[in-house]
Amino acid sequence: MDGHRNVVEVIQLQKRYRGLWGRAGVEALKGVSLTIAEGEIFGLLGPNGAGKTTLIKILLGITFADHGRAYLFGQDSQRVELRRLVGYLPEDYQLPEYVRAWKALDFFAKLYGMGERQAQISELLRLSGLEDRRDSKVREYSKGMRQRLALAQALLHKPKLLILDEPTAHLDPIGRKEVKDLLVQLKRDGTTVLISSHVLTEIERICDRVAILHRGQLLKEGTVEELTQEKSLEDVFVELVRGAQE
């Protein structure tokens, strides 16, 4: 397999959300183009409303682009079958509260079409530190435990591309460290990761390349080393966003 194959490729992606009765609404993406190579951990940065989540939703077929193209593994990202290769942790997720943790994972595993599920579910519950609470109902879980369970559902089918929107939200420092270690491990295993986060230090430490979005435009894209030659990522980010606002 070609190690530099593009797993994600978006070309001149544009998206405007329509207001009531079709009135012009917010322009979420204004011609964004970027690529993510196989095995990379790619960070998507930007203030609230930058268009990060819209970009991710277009890649997953949750939202549709007005113009431009989005490809996953070289194919149109709208293809439903491609989602067998993708794991997704949304920023705002709602797990089924009324089921036991293992049953929730079993449900998601069935959605991925997994025949043999139990071994993988047990393994992920162990990795997430939820093994002892596998029979607890999701509604009895703390925020941090739910976050781990939500991450586990994204990893169930051993995806080749993992898309994480604010994956460390609700996690304590130990949980954050564990997620970071997990991402590094996934990278070693060849998984491509697209991570959207507000926590710049987190991005700086684990990402190979980053893109900074602001009001639907791509302000900067490059390796972490390229962007942080003179300043920290936080300084670069603030400078770029403020510059764009002026």
Add this chain to the structure above:
Amino acid sequence: MNALAFWAIIEESWRESWARRTSIALALIVLGLLLFFAFGVGVREVEGQPGMITISLFGVKLRVETLAGEQSFVIPKADFVQALEMLAVGLLIPWGILFGLFITTGLFSSMLVRGRLYLLLSKPIARWELYLARYTGGVLLVFVTTLLFCVGLSLLLWLKTGIVDVGLIAAGLVVVFIFAVLYSFATLLALLTEGTGVALVATLVMWGLAGLGAWRDSLRALSPTLGSIADVLYYILPKVNDLEAIIMRLIGAGESSISNVLFSLGTSALFAGAMLALGIYIFSRRDY
């Protein structure tokens, strides 16, 4: 098609309904009615009068006042069976359908909650499958409950009277069909409004308007315009009155010609198909 995922969505609808206690309430109502009939209603053959029975409620014989004084209430077995079947149908329409719509429309709109939908839409299941699976889950829930009620009651009637009548079971299937048609409209409205309340009210209004078909001649006598409106509604909306007539015929309490049966079932199924197709079309193109 991802069959495992399709079935998982159906299963999930049931599990959610169970967790909300609404399907438990429905099951308890059905069980309560069957238990009441099993243990509360007594039937005894009248000696020397074959085919005639007396009825008791919790051991107390029903009596009627006649010119000759108070006497036991005696009724032909077949009439008793038909009366009970009519009572059962009267419970299913409208109350069973109303309760079914209340439970399942809530289930459908809960799928549209954003955080939940993101997790579903990011899985390898097409939107049309997701929509249809959730719809099927609701219909199956009502199907199982209705069948349980109708089969249970038919069995009890057989045990108590010796009369085997599958008319009530067939009637139950038509009740489920009426529900499925109304539910196709309710899911479309739930999709458009992303809520349960408006969808339920609009479905009830549609049901009421569809019922105007039975009054077409009377409305035309009042005013030709009203008659024309009733005609249009009759041909566009599902034929609920005709379907109810079919149910009455199935339990031996009415007449309905074969052409009416096919026309009513066919056009109502077409209506349901159109509502589902429109719902799937909108759902497949909507941004979330």
